[in-house]
Amino acid sequence: MCLITNFTETKTLTPSEKMKQFLVFVVLILVFGFSAAGEPDKPKNPPTPIELICDNLPDNSKDRLRMPTRHDRAKCFYEDGYLHLTFEYPEGNATISITDIMDTPCLTQQFSTTVPFTLYIGEPIEPLNIKVTTESNIYIGILNL
Numbered sequence: 001m002c003l004i005t006n007f008t009e010t011k012t013l014t015p016s017e018k019m020k021q022f023l024v025f026v027v028l029i030l031v032f033g034f035s036a037a038g039e040p041d042k043p044k045n046p047p048t049p050i051e052l053i054c055d056n057l058p059d060n061s062k063d064r065l066r067m068p069t070r071h072d073r074a075k076c077f078y079e080d081g082y083l084h085l086t087f088e089y090p091e092g093n094a095t096i097s098i099t100d101i102m103d104t105p106c107l108t109q110q111f112s113t114t115v116p117f118t119l120y121i122g123e124p125i126e127p128l129n130i131k132v133t134t135e136s137n138i139y140i141g142i143l144n145l
Contacts, residue, residue: 052139091134
């Protein structure tokens, strides 16, 4: 038996009154729990695509490739402080170097091109140069928000 006291009288609760209080308590927890969860966070801004250009082609017009080549071997985009990088065809281990427009090194990170790579770079306040060096190619791009 449970006793409720309001400083003037004491009342004993019946089992059905205990169940009502318990159900009200559970419903309140569920209502406030779901309202606190709300909707999942949505990205603040849409993803910013970054065009990565393969930079290791020879400069000689005689040696340049004549057929169209794949331009989307590496896909890169920036979203909410994170830089996402995916390779269509894995090229082994790679190093990403991020510098500012004065070529001051900001960040260098090694990764594997076999899986999508995500790197937190924060909110840049100026354009950033992105250079990805794989075992076989060099890709260069600019992040300009």
